[in-house]
Amino acid sequence: MTSRRDMISGNRSKDELGALIRWSLQETVADAYPPPEVWERIRARAELPAMWRRLMSRRGYRAAMARLSRMGAFLLAQVASWIQPRYRWEDRWVPGRLDPYFSSFVFYEPGFLWLRLAF
Amino acid sequence: MTVRHADGRLVARVQEGDLEALGELYERYKTPMYRTALAITRDEKAAEDILQEAFLRVYAYAHSIDKTVPLGPWLYRVTVNLAYSWTRQVKRWLHTFQDTFDRWASSAQWHPETTTEEQEWRQVLQQAIDALSPRHRVVITLHYLEGLSLREIAYVTGVPEGTVKSRLHYARESLRKTILEREHRLVPEVAYDFT
Numbered sequence: 001m002t003s004r005r006d007m008i009s010g011n012r013s014k015d016e017l018g019a020l021i022r023w024s025l026q027e028t029v030a031d032a033y034p035p036p037e038v039w040e041r042i043r044a045r046a047e048l049p050a051m052w053r054r055l056m057s058r059r060g061y062r063a064a065m066a067r068l069s070r071m072g073a074f075l076l077a078q079v080a081s082w083i084q085p086r087y088r089w090e091d092r093w094v095p096g097r098l099d100p101y102f103s104s105f106v107f108y109e110p111g112f113l114w115l116r117l118a119f
Numbered sequence: 120m121t122v123r124h125a126d127g128r129l130v131a132r133v134q135e136g137d138l139e140a141l142g143e144l145y146e147r148y149k150t151p152m153y154r155t156a157l158a159i160t161r162d163e164k165a166a167e168d169i170l171q172e173a174f175l176r177v178y179a180y181a182h183s184i185d186k187t188v189p190l191g192p193w194l195y196r197v198t199v200n201l202a203y204s205w206t207r208q209v210k211r212w213l214h215t216f217q218d219t220f221d222r223w224a225s226s227a228q229w230h231p232e233t234t235t236e237e238q239e240w241r242q243v244l245q246q247a248i249d250a251l252s253p254r255h256r257v258v259i260t261l262h263y264l265e266g267l268s269l270r271e272i273a274y275v276t277g278v279p280e281g282t283v284k285s286r287l288h289y290a291r292e293s294l295r296k297t298i299l300e301r302e303h304r305l306v307p308e309v310a311y312d313f314t
Contacts, residue, residue: 017295018263024244025158025264034153038167039145045171046138046178 069114127186134181144190145174151191151265152198158260159202161249169201195267195275199257206253240301247297255290258283 086093126147132140152173156166176197177184184193248256254276261267261275269287273280 017291017298020244020298021248021259021291021294022263024241024248025260027241028245029154029157029264032154032157032163032166034149034167034170038149038171039142042145042171042174042178043138043142045175046141 065114065117068117072114124189126190127188130177130181130184130186130190133178134184138178141174141178144177148191148194152194155195155260155265156198156202158264159199159253159257160205162205165202165205169198169205172201173197192271192274195261195265195271196277199261199275202257203253243297243301244294247294251290251293255286255293258286259290259294262287 086095126144129140129144133144149170153166153170156169157163160166160169173194177190177194184190248259251259257276258272261272262269267275269280269283272283276283
């Protein structure tokens with residue numbers, strides 16, 4: 001461990017403030033070394049197939065969830081268009097109102113499921 | 120493309136999926152990267168995660184790394200960006216509180232040679248560095264701990280050299296103020312003639 005005076009006296013002619021900052025930072029992390037298990041974790045992750053590696057990273061997980069959400073929204077839209085009642089009105093088909101209970105089941109339940117998966 | 124240095128040769132091997140080469144790069148850079156992440160985040164677990172993520176990116180994006188230049192600056196850039204993300208996500212005050220508590224808890228018995236004055240100085244300076252905004256702390260850490268030049272820091276942080284210079288100046292002035300305040304609190308015979 002270097003003392004503050006030693007550190008500064010060695011740099012007296014130059015930049016004392018800089019020497020003091022350097023001393024403080026070096027003292028703070030002087031004995032810091034990464035534990036051996038970090039490399040083991042890197043190796044284990046690197047050996048995984050690329051798809052799983054991407055999925056395990058935070059960004060990859062978010063991207064996968066976003067993709068699933070988009071896919072879910074697309075499927076819901078398909079289902080909704082299929083189940084939505086239509087009425088004949090002046091020679092054309094117009095969308096009718098969905099049953100409130102059924103629509104809440106179809107839209108909200110999967111929506112909450114996606115939210116829970118995403119966060 | 121001519122690869123003249125060891126980093127480039129190792130990166131070329133990593134590009135072919137060689138994990139031993141990644142291990143050699145890890146051994147070469149693990150300590151400075153870990154210390155940089157630790158100095159910025161002040162959190163050992165975060166520093167470990169950042170180190171891990173940085174080297175996984177070396178492996179994942181090896182094909183896009185320039186083999187003709189040393190890997191250090193690229194790794195610093197990734198490490199600093201990950202540390203930025205971490206500081207954005209974490210509630211800063213919570214960690215500052217935890218850190219302050221840890222420092223109070225660590226007594227002089229761990230370093231008997233350390234005088235009370237030395238400890239106090241270190242604590243004051245470290246708290247002042249912690250109080251800086253992440254972008255100022257990054258510049259201070261890279262310049263004084265890692266010895267990077269302004270140009271290198273500009274590359275690592277992705278901002279112009281002039282911005283790095285002004286951030287360094289601001290951070291130094293802020294720390295100078297803290298030190299001068301502390302000097303005034305000291306009794307004259309203990310005070311160190313800081314200029």
